[in-house]
Amino acid sequence: MEILVCVRRVPDTSENEIQLNSAGNDIERGDLVYSINEADNYAVEEALQIVAKAGGTVTVATVGAEDDEEVLRREMAMGANRGVLISDDAFNGSDGRGIATILNAFVETGHYDLILTGVQAEDGGAQVGGMLAALLDYPFASLVTSIEVLEDRKLKISREIEGGQKEINEIDLPCVLSIQTGINEPRYVGMRGIRQVAGVPIPTFHAKDLGIGPGAVGEAGAKVKRVDYFVPVLGKGAEILQGSREENIDRVLELLEAKGGLK
């Protein structure tokens, strides 16, 4: 099973204080710590577990710049066989469809049975997976919470629905899946693991390698443009319950019932 996982390097929300920059059009990026998008990490772990059972290789690819190589290396340290950087100045400012177009071109350069993306980038729109599948004309399933490889080039996948129900579907290969966090428990990767893959070459694919014309991607090709970026005004804050412990417990139960948290 040849698996491609599309990953993205994002500012780590748990290790940064996201603040607007002085111009007010983006976040302050000077002091940011970046890491792999959480959902993408789950996707790579899932891919590794699938090939551990069914054989094959895992390729991780990202559309970005040299800085983004670090997440490719981290996923290779985790066990991915190959890392690929897809980079070109012409790609800067691409919208979601632009990214999907670029990835589509890359997929065409290889033979992949299964393509995984994370459900949503922490700073993204949960759209690339679906768009990529449409461009490839592959079947697509989103919010996947489990994958089982069946015979006859099929997968049995599940998705969690609001309310806690689980939906089971069958999908043909080749396909694209967007992976939900919590599908597995990703293995730990530390500095040592990354050092061990430090010497492995990561090839870069440029626009001309993929045969992508200038108008299709990048800022020029973007059909969705960012207009504004702001932090919402803070609300009142939490309701602090006063009273004895027993009184507070009763009040909390009341509130839970009233808001539908208890049946």
Place this chain on the structure above:
Amino acid sequence: MEGMESVAQVTSSLASSLATGRILFLLIHLLGIVCFAYIVAKRLVPLLRAKPDLRFDHPWLRLGRVLQFWLGQWRQPRYKLAGTLHIFIFAGFILLAIRAFSVLLVGVSENFVMPGLAGKAGPIYDVITDYAATIVFLCMVIAVIRRVVFKPARYAVPAKFGKAHTADAVFLLSLIAILMLADSLFAAARAAAPAQAGYPVEALAAFSLPWMLKNALLSASLSTLGRLYFGAYLLHELTFYFLLCYRPFGIQFHVETSLFNIYFAKLDREILKPVRWGISDEHLDQVKSFGVKTFEDFTWKHMLDFYSCADCGRCSDNCPANAAGRPLSPRFLTIKARDYSFQHYPIFGPGKNGTALVGNKDSGSIYTEDEIWSCTTCGACEQECPLLVEYIDKIVDLRRGMIDDGNVPQSLQKPLKALESRGNPYGKMEKKRADWVNAKQFQQACPVKILDKTNGAGTLYFVDSITSYDDRMQSIGRATARILDHVGESFGILGAAERDSGHEVRRFGEETLFLALRDHNVEAIRASGAHRIVTADPHAYNALKHDYKDVPAVEHISQVIAREVSAGKIKFNPVANDSSVYTYHDPCYLGRHNQIYDEPRDVLDAIPGLKRVEMARSRDRSFCCGGGGLMLFYEPKEDQRMGVKRVQMAAEAGANVMVTACPFCMVNIEDAIKVAGLEGKMTAIDLAELVDQQIARDCPDLKARSIAAQASEVKECVALSAK
């Protein structure tokens, strides 16, 4: 008298009765020795396949420890009854050793007498050993009764760890008792023989076991005595060799291995085992696999530890994780590994291939992941073990193996990632690490310098992560700074240049990340130009003292305060609240690991009107609060929090204020007070906070003076205020 034989004839009649068995006895000797040698050789096989362990240095120091812990049975009295019993049994064994050899050799060499015991020493030795055999026999009886009737809790085997060990214990104890009986009967028969010739019987130690048996045999005929003499000898020899060859199959192997285990025990308990002995930190990339994943990854000394465990249960009895109901029981860490080695390296038959030690029981693993992550490295187990079995190194090594394989609980992955990116487990920004010094009133009263190449000071206050970033613990930082200021210490902090000390990072097995944090900190410490380090965090203290190389000497704030109190530079106001009863909780990394027990207590006792009580478990028996560093992030499976147990111990001791000297203890104890439902009845305060609160600050000018001038000025100031 007619028909009466002489003493010599009587004795030689016995001797000749024994002589009939000479060939048999010789055969048994040979068989016994060959079997024992073979078994021991087989037991050594896994040690030859093990990883290296450099324990051949300082032979005199090691011999000294053998005298203290092996011959001196130093750890035994920590459990009074069992300890006393064992001291007697051990002393008996040592004293009887020569006698045993004599008896064994008499069977093949008729007139054998041990060199040195031919003259006057002989009978004296016989008297001593008569009593020794008696005492050992009595101890066996008491031990069996303890096992079968009283069943001390620490001997119990939880169901998940297998069947009870009582039967095997009783079997071995009985065999030793039989050995004593056989030896005594042998002596008794010979002693009683002269009675048959009408001569006075050989004197034996009065009221000893041989003496009692001799009296019972006074009317036995010479031929009966001859048969008993022969039988006792045979029984003694068979029992002796059976025990010798059986011991290596169980916990009694400690009889042979204990001396070696203590000789090779760690000299400096606080230096953690490196990833691989013989490979320096710079060359670690040469090591293909970190940590212990299979049995052969243990060092030979670790394997010797497994052989040497006497199954006494004292470690688990004191293990806070065990008391909390976590899956960890140190005793069974050892016993399971020992059983694993017996299974995979059997005496007869081919060995079996090893599997991963940590994992699923069905795939042959002996440890679960939670078992290994549960340990807080408090050191209570190592403090207790009479055989000096080492645990922390093994736990750290097993964790290294899991980290190497990426097998880390999600709850720990997040803080580890944050430590890598931001140098603290909370993921907070580096530049905010020193924000705690900017608290409005504090900054005006006690400005704290941030040290670097251009801005130096003699003393570095190493704050570490929790005190820097946690809202509650920042008050410990401010209290510490005010104290240092009060005593005129020229100090500063590293600020944003400081990273987590990495103390738990290393103990959770992430050696690479630890080395990165350490190297960064060492550089920053050197750049600060400080020639002295002070910290209020025992984990940082331990790391700077033992894990860090080439840094200035480090002190804990309690040591600084204690010194300044006895020098008269710190004076205290009396406590405000008469009804407060204080108790001091020894933090594991200040007390047990670094033996700093008295300084914090001296400080508390210097505060006028402070009523202090001691908890039952204090000093080196202190009970861990729950652990610090990364342990605060781990989600254990437990019945009750360690902190809750500790807070209840404080309440039992009659205290309503717990004083501790560690920010992690503070987190756990304050939390536990709430969980235990003792809010309003119990409070906790840090030693630095308490000192800061109670310091008599009647000389505001003191701050601006140099340390040299202060000594005389304090006297002046005190004299002035006394007027």
